[in-house]
Amino acid sequence: DVKVTQSSRYLVKRTGEKVFLECVQDMDHENMFWYRQDPGLGLRLIYFSYDVKMKEKGDIPEGYSVSREKKERFSLILESASTNQTSMYLCASSLSTNGGYTFGSGTRLTVV
Amino acid sequence: AQSVTQPDIHITVSEGASLELRCNYSYGATPYLFWYVQSPGQGLQLLLKYFSGDTLVQGIKGFEAEFKRSQSSFNLRKPSVHWSDAAEYFCAVGSLDSNYQLIWGAGTKLIIKP
Numbered sequence: 001d002v003k004v005t006q007s008s009r010y011l012v013k014r015t016g017e018k019v020f021l022e023c024v025q026d027m028d029h030e031n032m033f034w035y036r037q038d039p040g041l042g043l044r045l046i047y048f049s050y051d052v053k054m055k056e057k058g059d060i061p062e063g064y065s066v067s068r069e070k071k072e073r074f075s076l077i078l079e080s081a082s083t084n085q086t087s088m089y090l091c092a093s094s095l096s097t098n099g100g101y102t103f104g105s106g107t108r109l110t111v112v
Numbered sequence: 113a114q115s116v117t118q119p120d121i122h123i124t125v126s127e128g129a130s131l132e133l134r135c136n137y138s139y140g141a142t143p144y145l146f147w148y149v150q151s152p153g154q155g156l157q158l159l160l161k162y163f164s165g166d167t168l169v170q171g172i173k174g175f176e177a178e179f180k181r182s183q184s185s186f187n188l189r190k191p192s193v194h195w196s197d198a199a200e201y202f203c204a205v206g207s208l209d210s211n212y213q214l215i216w217g218a219g220t221k222l223i224i225k226p
Contacts, residue, residue: 004155042218043202090155100146101214103155 023091118217135203
């Protein structure tokens with residue numbers, strides 16, 4: 001089974017801090033995605049990547065950036081964390097020929 | 113505009129009763145359809161997917177879904193729910209043309225009555 005691993009389940013950070021959320025998948029998937037999930041708002045796409053060093057903005061990229069230096073790793077960066085970025089962050093990966101996403105367990109980030 | 117609608121925010125079902133969760137989509141290309149389940153505090157798990165062929169697809173945990181092109185629907189069913197099925201369920205649509213970037217429904221929270 002493909003495994004998508006998010007480095008932290010829970011994080012608490014201070015306003016203004018630079019925050020790194022790491023995601024690693026172990027099955028050579030081309031596509032990787034970062035979502036945030038908030039009650040009543042569903043899943044919202046932040047950024048995605050179809051290849052190494054490639055990134056595309058999703059629906060809500062403001063305040064975020066990403067890095068994909070290796071195929072298996074896709075990092076989400078909050079340049080200067082703010083309280084409105086308190087959320088559940090979900091990473092996913094997929095094969096271009098398959099379409100189904102495999103999700104990590106999520107990182108619940110609280111910015112205080 | 114492309115969209116996925118899950119009309120029920122919450123559904124309450126008695127344990128042992130049958131379940132149907134609704135999903136309607138609006139999509140220009142040939143749709144590929146997915147159902148995912150999310151247990152509290154967890155990531156999403158793929159239950160089943162439809163790409164082509166038989167319009168009734170079987171998934172994990174005893175779930176099935178039927179693709180009805182004429183109704184633009186992909187409803188999820190289970191004949192007899194268990195307390196462990198309590199979770200949030202998400203419908204999603206994508207296509208090969210979009211490189212499988214999925215459009216998500218808002219989710220339906222399933223509550224099981226003992």
